[in-house]
Amino acid sequence: MTVSVMQRYEMKYIMDPDQTDHLVRNLEGRMCPDEYGLSSIASLYYDTPDSRLIRESLEKPAFKEKLRLRSYGLADAGSPVYLEIKRKYDGIVYKRRVCTTIPGAARFMAGEDVLGEGQIARELEYFRDYYRELVPKCLIIYDREAFYEPGGDLRLTIDRAPRYRTEELSLSRSLKGTPLLEEGKSILEIKVQGAMPLWLTSILCEGRIYQSSFSKYGEAYKKELAGQKKQSAACTYAAPLCGVA
Numbered sequence: 001m002t003v004s005v006m007q008r009y010e011m012k013y014i015m016d017p018d019q020t021d022h023l024v025r026n027l028e029g030r031m032c033p034d035e036y037g038l039s040s041i042a043s044l045y046y047d048t049p050d051s052r053l054i055r056e057s058l059e060k061p062a063f064k065e066k067l068r069l070r071s072y073g074l075a076d077a078g079s080p081v082y083l084e085i086k087r088k089y090d091g092i093v094y095k096r097r098v099c100t101t102i103p104g105a106a107r108f109m110a111g112e113d114v115l116g117e118g119q120i121a122r123e124l125e126y127f128r129d130y131y132r133e134l135v136p137k138c139l140i141i142y143d144r145e146a147f148y149e150p151g152g153d154l155r156l157t158i159d160r161a162p163r164y165r166t167e168e169l170s171l172s173r174s175l176k177g178t179p180l181l182e183e184g185k186s187i188l189e190i191k192v193q194g195a196m197p198l199w200l201t202s203i204l205c206e207g208r209i210y211q212s213s214f215s216k217y218g219e220a221y222k223k224e225l226a227g228q229k230k231q232s233a234a235c236t237y238a239a240p241l242c243g244v245a
Contacts, residue, residue: 031156141175153192180216
C-alpha cells in the first residue's frame with residue numbers, strides 16, 4: 001500500500017487565456033512539463049451532512065482540513081485511488097494520503113476495514129471517527145497540466161475547465177460537471193517548500209497574474225448555496241400567486 005506525505009506552501013491564482021499563454025510561454029527553459037502531460041483529475045470530497053468542514057473552511061480559520069478521495073482519470077474497482085487528508089495551518093499545506101481502491105475506501109469510510117498500520121492510516125481513521133457521519137458531498141474535476149523545476153522543489157500546476165457535481169458522486173461515472181469559472185479561465189497553483197524564485201515572481205508581475213484565495217470545493221459549495229437561495233426566493237414569490245384565480 002503506497003503512502004505519501006507532502007508539506008509545502010501553496011499559492012493560487014485565477015488566470016484568463018492570455019495570462020495562461022504568457023505563463024506557459026515564459027516557463028520554457030526553466031520548468032519541464034510533467035511526464036503525464038494534460039490529465040484529468042477527479043476528487044470526491046467527504047463532509048458531514050450539514051457541510052461542517054467546508055463551512056468552517058470558508059470562515060478562513062488559522063487551521064482547516066478536508067478529506068477527499070482522488071483518482072487520475074476515471075477509475076474502476078481495481079484502479080489506484082488516493083484517500084487524502086489536506087490540512088492548512090499558518091499558510092503551510094500538509095497532505096497525508098494512502099493509495100487504495102474505491103471498494104477499499106468505501107469499506108474504510110463505513111468502519112469495516114483499515115488502510116494499514118502506519119501513522120497516516122491512523123490519522124485517516126481518527127479523522128473519520130472524529131467527524132463521524134462523513135458522506136460524499138461534492139465531486140471536483142479539472143484538466144491539469146503540471147510543471148516541475150529540474151533539481152528543485154518548485155512545482156506548478158494549471159487546472160483548466162474546473163467543474164463540479166453534487167449528484168452522481170462516483171469516480172467511475174463520468175468527468176462531466178458544472179463549470180466553476182467563466183469559460184477559458186484556469187487556476188494556477190504554485191507549490192514550493194521555500195521561497196518563490198525571483199524569476200517566477202517577475203513572470204507573474206509581467207503577466208499581471210495576482211494571487212487570490214480560491215477553493216474549488218468552497219466555490220462549488222457557494223454556487224450550490226446561491227442556487228438554493230434563488231430557488232427558495234422564486235418559490236416564496238410564486239406561492240401567493242398560486243391562490244389567485
